[in-house]
Amino acid sequence: MGLKRQFWILWLGTAVNRVGLLVPGFLGLYLVQREIVDRSAVGLIVGLYGAGLVSAGLIGGVLSDRFGARRTIIAAQLGSAVNAVVLMLVGQVAVVGALVYVAGFLSTINRPASAGLVVTVVEEQQRARAYGLLYWAQNIGGSAGPVLAGLFLSIYPPGIFLLWAVTSIGYAAFAWALPEDAPTPVRTTERRPIAFLTDIVEPFRRPVMAAFLCMTFLLACVYLQRQSTLPLGLTAGGLSTEQIGMVLAINPILVIVLQPVLSLHAGKLRGIMPFVIAALFVAVGFGMNAFGSGIYWVGLSVAVWTLGEILQAPMTAAFIAARAPEGRVGSFQGSYFFIWNLGLVIGGPIGTLVSDRFGFLSLWVSLFVLGVLVSIGYSLIRFIPGYRLSASDTPSEAAASA
Structure with missing residues (x-):
């Protein structure tokens, strides 16, 4: 292969x-x-x-x-x-x-x-x-x-x-x-604890990475509602626990079936575009819950936000790897996993609060709006100085961002 x-x-x-x-x-x-x-x-x-x-x-x-x-x-x-x-x-x-x-x-x-x-x-x-x-x-x-x-x-x-x-x-x-x-050897000009902390915060000090991680955190706050408010909202919409299990099973099935195929073509998308499209899929997928709660409609909505997941997750790793300095790939990749999991810790309670105070319709509309704003935010990253990489750094990524 x-x-x-x-x-x-x-x-x-x-x-x-x-x-x-x-x-x-x-x-x-x-x-x-x-x-x-x-x-x-x-x-x-x-x-x-x-x-x-x-x-x-x-x-x-x-x-x-x-x-x-x-x-x-x-x-x-x-x-x-x-x-x-x-x-x-x-x-x-x-x-x-x-x-x-x-x-x-x-x-x-x-x-x-x-x-x-x-x-x-x-x-x-x-x-x-x-x-x-x-x-x-x-x-x-x-x-x-x-x-x-x-x-x-x-x-x-x-x-x-x-x-x-x-x-x-x-x-x-x-x-x-x-x-x-x-x-990677520790920098001789810094004490080990200071060097360790410097490596942790370094991705957040780079404008392009900081903006990318910010958008990714907001996207996680939308997407990870699947683990918090989504089952509750589907129950309130009239689905049984068995039906909820069936529609949510669409997610891993689609990932397993489609991921190898999309992996062959996703890398051909230019620059930040995969994330713009992925955020729109996630926004539309969760927003669809505002217009129906039947099992087939919900199943279609799960399929839509799953396409966003399939596109976003692997391309994020590639985007970050292309921008990590030599010897700092692990630190930069770690910043993504931190931000993504933080989206569940913070986004889950906020989603629950919104649904309790204003109802699930307000939650689904809010998630759609936030997802669209994230898509727009991703599209603006290309205007940040330092976004374009030189061909000597990472040839394929530099070509893609051109």
Whole structure:
């Protein structure tokens, strides 16, 4: 298929990892079943997991640059395996809470590292396709994971942790087969803690990256309503839980079916245009909920915002990789994962507040308007000084932005 063997090893490792990745909802069910926590504490458990996700983006990216992406993945996966086994054995609420935070952290710390490894093992002109295929692997594994987790919860609940541990070790084994990447030395003019913090904030100090991350955060606030207010709104619209599960299943099915095809063509779109189009798809998809609540109409709306997801996610990684300084790819990719997860932490409660105060119709209209504004915001990024890259820096991206 034109991509090196090392990339397909990373692809397989990513898919295996996502199969066993601990899903917060299933963890909450397990803890309630075992009477470790009551139902009122499940929200706190999920929140701790989310806090781990948010912090992992920034820290994981810098660790990837400092110690090497391959080493970061191996260490994170071995740590995940140990954390899974300990979490299976303990019963104290405070200890469980701490371990859940660690679980969220370790589940995401490898993502900026794997995005950085693509730069090492894939040629420049093939990276947009490679990031699309890597995103495909995440969705294939992520689709199988909940099915297996649900099965284990019904026949042997601790099995969700054993599955998590085994797949983590499997990913570490795949990562071991990847080529060693050289870590970035700490700048001699700065102390280590200061250099670490400098690397974390560097993407946000660059005008083009800062504007891009700002638009991406706002887009995440719209898109990630799928995990917060969307199921509630569909229930209020008259759909049963079974029907909601059916229409939301359209998302992973479309990603698995369409991602490989779109990966071949998405890289041909010029400059910032993929993000302008993706934001419009997301805006229209969520805005469609204002005009109907029948199962077929909702299914069509899910298909529309899924197209935006398919276009946005892999192209974001390629856009950032093209603008990251040498030795800072992990830090720059980590800024995206931080911003994206922050969109759930902040956007979810705001969406709930809007729907409670003004109703779901107001929420869907607001999401449409915000999505359109994000699309316009993306289109204006090309006018920021420094947007166009020189051909000596990144040939294909420079050509695309011209």
